[in-house]
Amino acid sequence: MNQVDVLDIAHSALWVVLETSGPIMLAGLSIGLVIALFQALTTIQEMTLTFVPKIIVIFIAIIVFLPYMMNTLIEYSLTLFDRISVMG
Template identity: 40%
Template sequence: MTDADVTEIAVQTMTVGAKVAAPVLLTALLVGFLISLFQAATQIQEPTLSFVPKMIAVSIALLVTGNWVLAEMVSFTEHLFDSLPHLLGRT
C-alpha cells in the first residue's frame, strides 16, 4: 500500500461522508434559516420554536434519503473490501 493509495482512500472517504451528510445538514440549515427569519420578523424568541421544526425536518430528511444513504455506504464499503487484495499487494 503506497502513500497514493492511502490518500485516495482518504479522499474517497471524505467525499462519501460529505455526500451522505449533505441532505441532513442542508435540511437543518435551511429550516434553521427560515425559522430565524420568522423569529426576526415577528420578534418571537422562543428556543423551542427553532428546535422542534428542525428536529422534525431532519427526521423527514432521514426517512426520505435513508435508503440512498445506506446504499452509498454499502457501495463504498464493498468497493473498499474489493480493492483490499490490490492494496495489500496481492493481485
C-alpha cells in the same frame, strides 16, 4: 500500500461522508434559516421554536434520504473491500 493509496482511500471516505451527511445538513440549514427569518420578522424569540421544527425536519430528511445514504455506504464499502482483496 503506498501513500497514494492511503490518500485515495481517505479522499473517497471524506467524499462519502459529505455525500451521506449533506442532504440532512442542508435540510437542517434550510429550516434553520426559515425559522430565523420568521423569528426576525415577528420578534418572537422563543428558544423551543427553533428546536422542535428542526428535529422534525431532520427526522423526516433521515427517513427520506436513508435509502440513498445506505446505497452510497454500500457502494463505498464494496469498493474498499475490492481494493483490500487486490492488495492482499
